[in-house]
Amino acid sequence: MTSTTPVDPKDLRSALGSFTTGVTVVTTRNDGQDAGVTVNSFNSVSLDPPMVLWSLAKSAGSFPTYHSAEHFAVHILAADQEPLSQRFATKGIDKFAEVDFHRGVGEVPILDGCSAVFHCKTVYRYEGGDHEIYVGQVEKLEHFDRKPLVFHGGKYALAVPKKKPDPLADDARTRGFSANSLTYLMGLVYFQLMQRATAQLADRGITEAEMAALNILAIDDGRTAEEIDAMVRISGYRIDNDVLQHMADKKLLALAESADGVRAKLLDAGRELQLEQVAFIQALEDDALPEGAYAETVLAKELLKTTARKLLKS
Ligand SMILES: Cc1cc2nc3c(=O)[nH]c(=O)nc-3n(C[C@H](O)[C@H](O)[C@H](O)COP(=O)(O)O)c2cc1C
Known part of the structure; x- marks a missing residue:
């Protein structure tokens, strides 16, 4: 035909x-x-x-x-x-x-x-x-x-099913935010998880800012306080030479003079602590996610990556 x-x-x-x-x-x-x-x-x-x-x-x-x-x-x-x-x-x-x-x-x-x-x-x-x-x-x-x-x-x-309204919408803690606000929901999940993560850090005498510095050094060792500060600032933390000195006192890193300032290098204890904390947060996240939410998790990560790229560009 x-x-x-x-x-x-x-x-x-x-x-x-x-x-x-x-x-x-x-x-x-x-x-x-x-x-x-x-x-x-x-x-x-x-x-x-x-x-x-x-x-x-x-x-x-x-x-x-x-x-x-x-x-x-x-x-x-x-x-x-x-x-x-x-x-x-x-x-x-x-x-x-x-x-x-x-x-x-x-x-x-x-x-x-x-x-x-x-x-x-x-x-x-x-x-x-x-x-x-x-x-x-x-x-x-x-x-x-x-x-x-x-x-x-x-x-x-x-495929992601459209969700019916849920009890979160009536939660008093929304404090004027709509429960459909992405910023509110990200904040809620982030602070709930971080509360648990920082409780474990506090037990070990480590602050969140120090942890942020360890995370940077684990990827790119040998940076100055100024360089680390510029990289963690997007998360709201501040790093200066005093913070690095405290960390050196705790044997997490070693400080060495260089032409453009004091440079920090991770010591074994700092590296181990960083790895343990990453694993701890990953385990918290895995436990918190609902079972079988593979598609939703992939989509949520993609959405956040795209949003983060857009925000970092502007
Ligand atoms: C998502 C998707 C759906 C497809 N649906 C059909 C279909 O319904 N009928 C069809 O003849 N080919 C369809 N194709 C194309 C065949 O899978 C493809 O041409 C296949 O290699 C043909 O078989 P062959 O290796 O025996 O030539 C589809 C391909 C994709 C990626």
């Missing part, structure tokens, strides 16, 4: 991209040959009997394998399976090399780590222009509690 409508394929692809989908890998085995393709044309068809569909480009290298296959399996990819999606969307490679799988209904390869797997028997095949449409009856399904990978506008994305 030839196209009779003046629809530009590029426009069509771009407009279809505004329809957000999950990402699946459809696998099959036919005549002793395994095949797997990344697919987002997957959809549900019928609940009773349970049926699903997807379509495959006739130009796909694996088209002959699917065309007469009796079974296929649809894998709904999890948020961390972007590499798997890319692998099964790449032509001309051994797609199953270095991929963990076992055999399912009809000896079809079943990939590990997905959100859901539908083991299907091919019940209908339809012509679909440059694609062929496959309808499968679901013979077995597996469902795991994993966040899905999302595809939108030609890019991979993560």
Whole structure:
């Protein structure tokens, strides 16, 4: 069939991209040959009997394998399976090399780590222009509690549910701030975590400013008080020679005269303390985050990084 409508394929692809989908890998085995393709044309068809569909480009290298296959399996990819999606969307490679799988209904390869797997028997095949449409009856399904990978506008994305209003909105401590204020929420989380972290520092006789200086020296040793001060100032701490002298008294660092001022070098005790504190804060953060919030955590970090870059530039 030839196209009779003046629809530009590029426009069509771009407009279809505004329809957000999950990402699946459809696998099959036919005549002793395994095949797997990344697919987002997957959809549900019928609940009773349970049926699903997807379509495959006739130009796909694996088209002959699917065309007469009796079974296929649809894998709904999890948020961390972007590499798997890319692998099964790449032509001309051994797609199953270095991929963990076992055999399912009809000896079809079943990939590990997905959100859901539908083991299907091919019940209908339809012509679909440059694609062929496959309808499968679901013979077995597996469902795991994993966040899905999302595809939108030609890019991979993560799904974040819109939250309902929560008790935080009525918290008296919002003190006039809206509980939807990012600044308030960041402050709340930051101070709650830092209260715990500084309590542990205080037990060891270390101030927050001293800790900030240790963090700088751990990355870039041998700096002057002035240089360290310039770098920690964005966090609100101030460092001068007196602070460094206190730290030297505690054997956290050694001070040495140089042409442009006194330079601080970390001693073993300072280095160890810094590493322990980083691990302690990481553990606090891990404990504080809700379980299974992988997608939300990645998104929150990206948002904060972008905001931080913007603020540092202005
Ligand atoms: C997110 C995503 C969704 C895709 N969806 C489909 C699809 O629904 N149908 C299709 O034929 N190809 C789709 N592709 C392209 C195929 O995965 C790709 O062309 C694959 O390499 C074809 O298989 P082959 O290696 O057997 O040629 C998609 C690719 C990506 C990255």
